[in-house]
Amino acid sequence: MIPLILPSTSDAVSPFVTRLGAVTWDDSRDARLMSDAGGTALYSGDFGLFTIERPQAMSLEGDIVLVDPRAGRAERLIRAGSGHNTLLVTERCDQLCVMCSQPPKKTHEDRFAAFTDACLLAPDSSVIGISGGEPTLFKADLLELLETVLGQRPDLAFHILSNGQHFEQGDVERLRQPCYQRVQWGIPVYSADHASHDQIVAKEGALARLEKSFCHLLAAGARIELRTVLLSDNYNDLPRLARYVVTRLPFIEHWSIMQLENAGFAKNRWDALYVDHQQDFAPLGQALDHAILSGLDVRLFNVPRCSVPQEYRPYAMASISDWKRRYAPTCAPCHERDQCGGFFEWHPRDADLKVVPL
Numbered sequence: 390m391i392p393l394i395l396p397s398t399s400d401a402v403s404p405f406v407t408r409l410g411a412v413t414w415d416d417s418r419d420a421r422l423m424s425d426a427g428g429t430a431l432y433s434g435d436f437g438l439f440t441i442e443r444p445q446a447m448s449l450e451g452d453i454v455l456v457d458p459r460a461g462r463a464e465r466l467i468r469a470g471s472g473h474n475t476l477l478v479t480e481r482c483d484q485l486c487v488m489c490s491q492p493p494k495k496t497h498e499d500r501f502a503a504f505t506d507a508c509l510l511a512p513d514s515s516v517i518g519i520s521g522g523e524p525t526l527f528k529a530d531l532l533e534l535l536e537t538v539l540g541q542r543p544d545l546a547f548h549i550l551s552n553g554q555h556f557e558q559g560d561v562e563r564l565r566q567p568c569y570q571r572v573q574w575g576i577p578v579y580s581a582d583h584a585s586h587d588q589i590v591a592k593e594g595a596l597a598r599l600e601k602s603f604c605h606l607l608a609a610g611a612r613i614e615l616r617t618v619l620l621s622d623n624y625n626d627l628p629r630l631a632r633y634v635v636t637r638l639p640f641i642e643h644w645s646i647m648q649l650e651n652a653g654f655a656k657n658r659w660d661a662l663y664v665d666h667q668q669d670f671a672p673l674g675q676a677l678d679h680a681i682l683s684g685l686d687v688r689l690f691n692v693p694r695c696s697v698p699q700e701y702r703p704y705a706m707a708s709i710s711d712w713k714r715r716y717a718p719t720c721a722p723c724h725e726r727d728q729c730g731g732f733f734e735w736h737p738r739d740a741d742l743k744v745v746p747l
């Protein structure tokens with residue numbers, strides 16, 4: 390796993406965001422590499438001298454970090470050269486999904502100013518992820534971040550994970566601004582059945598409220614990625630969900646159907662929640678067929694390519710972020726490894742036994 394938090398020392402009195410480099414760019418928020426020995430890099434910038442410890446083979450060149458002197462750490466907010474940078478803007482949420490990989494907390498630390506600074510320094514044409522918790526619980530701060538960054542950096546784009554519970558009629562005009570065409574909202578729908586969806590997210594009336602939000606987002610011309618996690622509770626109902634998506638939500642950009650991540654709440658509930666699509670591909674195959682025949686852009690996430698029947702492999706994406714992706718030892722001879730997302734670092738190892746190199 391790629392470490393995102395590294396030990397750091399600094400004389401600064403408060404946290405600061407800076408971009409690391411061997412050369413100095415034309416920005417006062419850049420820090421220049423002064424020396425690099427024994428796994429400790431020494432940097433100098435407008436915030437003074439600071440050090441970051443990191444494994445010898447790891448390059449930090451161009452990374453944008455949040456250095457917290459009191460905590461003695463540097464957080465790699467945006468890694469140069471990675472297409473998987475995600476900013477966690479809050480750990481609060483108003484849902485409690487049974488499989489949540491990032492279980493919510495009651496506390497909230499406002500880091501929007503630091504995130505704004507980091508985004509403004511991002512590499513050219515980056516797509517930056519935003520997640521939580523539920524980012525739209527802090528909608529005013531979130532929209533301000535987006536408008537500030539996109540106003541100054543027209544080359545950037547954002548992908549935001551949201552439960553879609555907080556969009557209102559009053560947001561429509563604002564979301565119609567051209568800069569929001571560089572924002573895609575990733576919103577989950579787990580079932581076409583209200584009771585089932587509400588039970589999965591542990592919130593009564595959640596799907597009804599989500600449908601209202603979809604109306605506002607449609608009116609705003611928002612770009613939407615629909616997301617569905619495979620669960621034992623919704624698996625057999627997937628064909629019905631596909632019909633719901635095709636008939637009720639044809640304006641979405643993509644439908645991403647994803648396998649469960651063995652993290653957060655799902656870790657302790659794995660046996661009850663996990664459904665092995667290799668054992669019975671039919672419900673998933675029927676849902677995919679319906680979406681494909683209807684012209685919907687459907688994708689399969691978090692599934693090894695060799696676990697999917699050949700005709701559906703073009704829909705299987707290498708979706709697992711680089712910092713939490715692994716392959717089984719038996720994957721070595723596989724010709725499709727570059728196109729395959731492999732496994733989550735924390736996926737049960739017995740799944741490796743089913744790997745069949747292509």
Ligand code: SF4
Pocket residue numbers: 693694695696716717719720723724725726729730731744745746747
């Ligand atoms: S053998 Fe490994 S790399 Fe190849 S498709 Fe299967 S999981 Fe992916």
